[in-house]
Amino acid sequence: MREIKKTEPLHSQVYHIVKEMIMEGKYQPGERMVETKVAENLGVSRGTVREAFRMLTKDDLLAQKENSLFVYHPDAQDILDIYECRKSLESLSAKLAARNITDQQLEQLEQIINESKKALAMPDTQKLTSLNQKFHDTIAFASRNKQLIQLFEVINAKVLYIRNCILKERSESFAVLVSDHEEIFLALKERDPAKAEEKMEAHIQRSLKVANTALSKQMDEPESSLG
Amino acid sequence: MREIKKTEPLHSQVYHIVKEMIMEGKYQPGERMVETKVAENLGVSRGTVREAFRMLTKDDLLAQKENSLFVYHPDAQDILDIYECRKSLESLSAKLAARNITDQQLEQLEQIINESKKALAMPDTQKLTSLNQKFHDTIAFASRNKQLIQLFEVINAKVLYIRNCILKERSESFAVLVSDHEEIFLALKERDPAKAEEKMEAHIQRSLKVANTALSKQMDEPESSLG
DNA sequence: TTATTGTTAACTGTTGACAGTTAACTCTCC
DNA sequence: GGAGAGTTAACTGTCAACAGTTAACAATAA
Structure with a gap:
């Protein structure tokens, strides 16, 4: 039919x-x-x-x-606040995923990482960004916590928005990012909640630092959209 | 004018x-x-x-x-999921509040706790519920993280809803609750982020357990609104 | 020139109307 | 009596119109 x-x-x-x-x-x-x-x-x-x-x-x-x-026009403090929240939610996501992830989802993550490495070699910034998002989405989904996924919808809209419109992602930052992902993946594969949580927290902390330096670089440029 | x-x-x-x-x-x-x-x-x-x-x-x-x-008609899993998220966000809230809380806000908390003790002696369930909410709101506000406050708006609407409509709060659970609050308050007063975070996490974990037992009690009652 | 006062034009808040869809309730005809 | 067609009634999706507010601009007087 x-x-x-x-x-x-x-x-x-x-x-x-x-x-x-x-x-x-x-x-x-x-x-x-x-x-x-x-x-x-x-x-x-x-x-x-x-x-x-x-x-x-x-x-x-x-x-x-x-x-x-x-x-929406976030100021610098908003951005820090958003990353602080994200750190908390992503850590939870990783912890729960370590308990609930399926073998198939692990495969998906592995594939994402492999593709990321290829994109890193090109380098293809656009693709790296989308793969990055996919990596986090997959983990959130693997957590099997619907409420968490809903909270991510709220926060991720802002994160993506900030990345696209406020910060100009610099490609050099992606190398660290992918190796972080690999560590998180390993923790998930071992199904070790504490380790996954810890690695994820460190990862978000690192992205915050990247965002922060990008941010302060922009502060110098007077025609920047960020006041 | x-x-x-x-x-x-x-x-x-x-x-x-x-x-x-x-x-x-x-x-x-x-x-x-x-x-x-x-x-x-x-x-x-x-x-x-x-x-x-x-x-x-x-x-x-x-x-x-x-x-x-x-x-909205949450099922049992939804309720667990919500509390899991809440644990994460409330811990963050407490951690940040320990850094940023003002003396005035500390006084507010102290007063809330004192009133709670009085209400516990009556016992006045209605008042205890509202004071409980106020306690958590004050801490969220003291965190000075606007994004976190927004996330709480989403999650708290559900938590309150569940408390009001799904679970019937039993007064005996409030005693633990108030003593938990006191411990959290002390950690905040010492401005010790790690301790505040830890106490808060334990507190939410405990409320989850309370919710859980209330929930399973309801499961036995066939005319319950929860399927 | 600078203030002050009209005068439009651009928007938002709110409503009532109309078309299309679904659900429920007949009324047949077997 | 019951399956199926026909008929309403109840809703949702969408729109166009009107009233009230604000903002921008022109016109007038000091």
């Missing part, structure tokens, strides 16, 4: 489209978002856009100020 | 009202939520209710199934 394609509701489509556009920097941090314009651009009604905007506001990707909505 | 009272937007008011009603069990877990009815009850238009529903869905207090929305 042929699958019937029920079209996804418009408001949901608008949500995903606008979210992606924010992530890609198509809408700039701090930029004002206007219902009317988005509605016109996408060819839908204002009410539909409104629903999407409410959801994006809950994601913290839009923020209300006075009566208008603006694209 | 006289303050001008700008009325809060309707959709926001509806959000808070419906959220509260869900928390209080005025809408039952698993119950279907109908835009039309809520709109009529509150005397606002459907579009307004829609916006509130979108926000509640993001909070996970409503869940979409097919084309309809239902009140």
Whole structure:
């Protein structure tokens, strides 16, 4: 029997489209978002856009100020705060994954690492970024904790956004990243929760340091988007 | 000059009202939520209710199934998952608070504990519950990590909901709770991050155990709302 | 020129209407 | 009596319109 394609509701489509556009920097941090314009651009009604905007506001990707909505514009402290939270959640994720991960998921991780090494040799920054995300997603999924996965959705939207729009990821940082991943993978393979947790925490701590130096480099450049 | 009272937007008011009603069990877990009815009850238009529903869905207090929305109905695993996340976030909260808490906030905590002891003597369960929440909120605020506070908003809505609607808090559990709080308070007063973190983790672990036994007691009662 | 006051134009908040879909409830006809 | 078609009623998805607010800009007076 042929699958019937029920079209996804418009408001949901608008949500995903606008979210992606924010992530890609198509809408700039701090930029004002206007219902009317988005509605016109996408060819839908204002009410539909409104629903999407409410959801994006809950994601913290839009923020209300006075009566208008603006694209999220994190300051330096926000970024530190986000990484601090991430450290805690990713450690938990690794710990739980060490208990619950399947052999198949371990294989997936191994493959991701292998591909990462190849991408590192090129080097292919775009691919490294996406593989990095995939690595963490796989572990989160392997934790089998739905609530944790939901919390990641909130925090990861911001992390990705920061990476894309605020920091310009420098390729030299990826080498450390991949070797960290390898250590985490080994801990998971040994199914050692404490070790996985510890390695993950160190890993996030290291990425924070990378972000931090990138951040302070940007502080020097006066035309930077970060004030 | 006289303050001008700008009325809060309707959709926001509806959000808070419906959220509260869900928390209080005025809408039952698993119950279907109908835009039309809520709109009529509150005397606002459907579009307004829609916006509130979108926000509640993001909070996970409503869940979409097919084309309809239902009140969140966590299963036993969800509850364990939530407490696992909470353990991680609350520990972080305590650790950061130990670094950043002000003397005034320490006084607040001390007062909360004193009131808790009084309420424990009565015993006044309602008050104990609200003081418990206040204790944790104060620490979260003292952490000065805005992202963490936002994550708590997501998770706490569920925790409160579970406490109110799923578990019936038994008063005997509160004694342990208050003495735990006292230990955490002392660690914060000494401004010892590691100790605060450790005490908090143990505390949440203990509340999980309380929840767990309450849960299994309920499993025996066949007319329970938990399947 | 600088303030102050109109005057639009641009938006947001809210609503009521309409189309399409699903669910429930008949009413047949076997 | 029961399977299947027909008929409503109940909802959701989407939109267009209107009122109220704010912001920008022009016009006028000091």
